[in-house]
Amino acid sequence: MAGNSWPYFDPEYENLSIRINPPRVSVDNITCKDCTLVKVDSVNRPGILLEVVQILTDLDLIITKAYISSDGGWFMDVFHVTDQQGNQITDSKTIDYIEKALGPKGYTKDGLKPSSGKRVGVQSLGEHTAIELVGRDRPGLLSEISAVLANLHFNVVAAEVWTHNRRIACVLYVNDDTTCRAVDNPTRLSAMEEQLKNILRGCEDDEKAASTSFSIGSTHVDRRLHQMLFADRDYEDGSLPTETDYHPSFKPKIMVDRCEEKGYSVVSVKCKDRAKLMFDIVCTLTDMQYVVFHASISSDGPYASQEYYIRHMDGCTLDTEGERERVVKCLEAAIRRRISELLLYYSTGYYTVDSTMNVVQGLSLELCAKDRVGLLSEVTRVLRENGLSVTRAGVTTVGELAVIVFYVSDASGNPVDTKTIETLRKEIGQTMMLNVKKVPVSSAKAPEASGWPKTSFFFGSLLERFLA
Numbered sequence: 474m475a476g477n478s479w480p481y482f483d484p485e486y487e488n489l490s491i492r493i494n495p496p497r498v499s500v501d502n503i504t505c506k507d508c509t510l511v512k513v514d515s516v517n518r519p520g521i522l523l524e525v526v527q528i529l530t531d532l533d534l535i536i537t538k539a540y541i542s543s544d545g546g547w548f549m550d551v552f553h554v555t556d557q558q559g560n561q562i563t564d565s566k567t568i569d570y571i572e573k574a575l576g577p578k579g580y581t582k583d584g585l586k587p588s589s590g591k592r593v594g595v596q597s598l599g600e601h602t603a604i605e606l607v608g609r610d611r612p613g614l615l616s617e618i619s620a621v622l623a624n625l626h627f628n629v630v631a632a633e634v635w636t637h638n639r640r641i642a643c644v645l646y647v648n649d650d651t652t653c654r655a656v657d658n659p660t661r662l663s664a665m666e667e668q669l670k671n672i673l674r675g676c677e678d679d680e681k682a683a684s685t686s687f688s689i690g691s692t693h694v695d696r697r698l699h700q701m702l703f704a705d706r707d708y709e710d711g712s713l714p715t716e717t718d719y720h721p722s723f724k725p726k727i728m729v730d731r732c733e734e735k736g737y738s739v740v741s742v743k744c745k746d747r748a749k750l751m752f753d754i755v756c757t758l759t760d761m762q763y764v765v766f767h768a769s770i771s772s773d774g775p776y777a778s779q780e781y782y783i784r785h786m787d788g789c790t791l792d793t794e795g796e797r798e799r800v801v802k803c804l805e806a807a808i809r810r811r812i813s814e815l816l817l818y819y820s821t822g823y824y825t826v827d828s829t830m831n832v833v834q835g836l837s838l839e840l841c842a843k844d845r846v847g848l849l850s851e852v853t854r855v856l857r858e859n860g861l862s863v864t865r866a867g868v869t870t871v872g873e874l875a876v877i878v879f880y881v882s883d884a885s886g887n888p889v890d891t892k893t894i895e896t897l898r899k900e901i902g903q904t905m906m907l908n909v910k911k912v913p914v915s916s917a918k919a920p921e922a923s924g925w926p927k928t929s930f931f932f933g934s935l936l937e938r939f940l941a
Contacts, residue, residue, distance in 0.1 A: 495577035496514065496515035496516075496575060496576050496577055497512075497513075497514040498511070498512065498513055498514075498571065498576045499512045500562065500571055500572060502561050502562070502563065505553065506561075507555070507561070508537055508538075508553045508554060508561060509554050509555065509561045510551060510552070510553060510554075511551070511571060511575075512550070512551050512552075513548070513550045513551075513552075513575055514547070514548070514549050515547070515548045516546065516547065516548065517545065517546050518548075519786070520759060521548050522543065522550070522755055522759075522765050523755050523756060525575060526751055526752050526755050527693065527696070527752060528571070528574050528575060529552060529554060529571075530695075530748075530749055530751075530752040532567060532570070532571070533748075534554040534555065534556065535554060535555045535556070535557065536554055536751050536770065537553045537554065537555060537771075537772045538552075538553035538770055538771045538772065539551065539552045539553065539751065539768065539769070540768075541765060541767055541768035541770075542766075542767055543765070543766055543767070544767060557748075600648065600654050600655035601646045601647060601648050602647050602655045602656045602657070602662075602687055603644060603645070603646055603687065604644070604645040604647060604665075604669075604685065604686075604687055605642075605644055605684075605685065605687075606618070606641070606642070606643040606645070606669060606673060606683070606684075607640070607641070607643075607673075607683060607684045607701050607702075607704075607705050608640070608641055608673030608674070608684070609639060609641070609673070609683070610636045610640060610641040612857075612862060613857045614641065614673075615634070615853050615863060616853035616854050616856070616857045618669065618672060619847075619849045619850035619853050620850045620854070621665070621668045621669060622645070622647060622665070622850070623846055623847035623849075623850040625661070625664065625665055626649065626651070626846065627647040627648070627649070627650065627656065627665070627846075628648055628649070628650040628653070628844075628846045629645060629646070629647055629849050630646045630648055631645075631646045631868060631869050631870065632645045632646065632849075632868050633698065635702065635810050637702055637707045637809060637810045638806075640702060640705055640707045641673075642698050642701040642702045642705065644694050644697060644698060650846040666685045666687070670683055670685055673685070695749070695753075696756050696760075699753065699756050699760065702806070702810060703757070703760060703761075703803065703806075703807075707810075708803050708805070708806035709802075724744075725742060725743070725744035725804075725808050725809075726741075726742070726743040726744065727740070727741070727742050727743075727800075727801045727804050729741075729797040729800055729801060731790065732782060736790065737766060737782040737783060737790065738783050738784065738790040738791040738797075739781070739782055739783075740758070740780070740781040740783060740804070741778075741780050742754060742777070742778070742779040742780075742781075742808075743776065743777070743778050744777060744808060745775060745777070746772045746775055746776055746777035747777075747811070749811065750777055750779070751770055751779065753807045753808060754779060754804060754807060754808070756807070757804055757807040758783060758804075761800065762786045763783045763800075764783060764784055764785070764786060765781050765783050766782050766784065767782040768780060768781045837878060837881075837909075838879045838880075838881060838897070838901075838909055839877075839878050839907070839908040840852065840875075840877045840879075840901065840908075841874060841875070841877075841905060841906045842874070842875055842906065843874060843875070844870050844874060845875075848875055849868060849875075849877070852879075855897065855900050855901055856879065856881060856897075859893050859896055859897060859900075860883055860893070861881040861882070861883060861884070861893070862881060862882055862884050863879055863880070894909055
């Protein structure tokens with residue numbers, strides 16, 4: 474295998490290099506009229522590209538173009554970014570945050586400080602316990618998980634779930650329903666783990682075991698969910714749909730070639746453009762132990778074209794067909810895990826569920842109520858009893874209020890009938906504010922000219938509407 478080894482970085486030398494040559498960050502709104510240029514020049518080190526992209530992504534910025542060069546000892550990147558509405562970044566607080574987070578003040582001995590991205594809802598809510606669940610997906614699973622937590626006196630502060638290839642990965646943030654603090658009692662955690670494992674175990678013929686784990690503190694949710702499904706091998710052939718199962722607009726084209734002259738492997742990705750696409754790809758390559766030395770990212774109308782020049786951490790290129798096939802499958806899985814966010818409306822969602830690749834017409838149920846233990850369990854129980862399937866959902870808490878958004882269809886994936894809607898209004902609308910909206914098929918289809926939806930759903934706007 475051809476290779477050039479990644480240079481060893483002595484931690485103390487790296488810190489000295491950063492002090493001598495501190496990162497330089499500029500936010501430029503003059504060069505381009507339709508976007509903001511974020512330029513980052515820094516001492517190079519493993520993982521820095523993912524950290525930078527993660528910070529921009531956590532701010533819900535759209536990366537329309539990017540040019541990456543990190544060969545040797547220096548890291549030089551230019552990102553063309555816009556807000557969710559496609560405008561330049563003009564908010565002074567956002568600009569100041571970018572400059573501080575990516576500049577010298579954003580560095581610690583372990584690299585860039587973690588951003589304040591999705592961890593516990595839309596704001597810090599104190600200590601919490603993060604529960605990670607992996608298993609086989611099935612109808613009603615969310616309702617069963619919520620019921621177990623409520624019965625054990627755990628309050629769900631925020632949650633996020635991805636499903637892919639009939640597998641489910643879930644990160645739930647909970648605290649004690651009385652003290653509102655993290656739960657570290659071994660007996661309580663053991664009881665919770667055992668009950669959740671029983672629920673996740675599912676069918677006896679499931680070849681992959683369900684797993685649960687706990688942690689106290691903060692986790693970057695999106696990367697963790699990618700890692701969980703990657704470790705669960707959701708990309709394997711056993712459950713991957715065939716090409717005919719894809720809508721043509723959703724099929725990514727991924728190729729791995731050789732750059733003989735420079736000794737790189739070149740990964741080319743062409744697919745429908747969407748927010749967080751670059752993050753998902755860079756995150757997957759990083760977790761597969763590949764280093765990005767150069768990259769070019771661009772959007773041409775509704776489509777994205779991304780090219781990465783990579784080597785393995787040991788300096789080797791992808792020389793075998795098996796290695797190349799594995800990279801293609803893993804990147805395709807990483808892109809598809811988030812596809813439901815584009816099938817309905819794109820959202821920063823704090824709880825995302827997707828079981829199929831089909832474009833689903835359905836309803837969005839927007840709920841706002843005073844937060845209480847068992848609220849999520851109560852709502853999901855009502856949905857299950859009325860034969861509804863959750864295709865995507867968002868859960869967060871703001872102060873004493875809980876804001877929940879569900880996208881639902883019937884059990885067969887068809888639109889919900891009027892009678893069921895009225896039943897929901899009677900059962901749920903009596904105890905909380907409920908807004909029912911139709912999600913038309915046209916919003917789910919990939920338009921030919923305008924591209925993917927660029928607007929993001931914010932819980933804050935929903936809350937303002939309810940409070941008004």
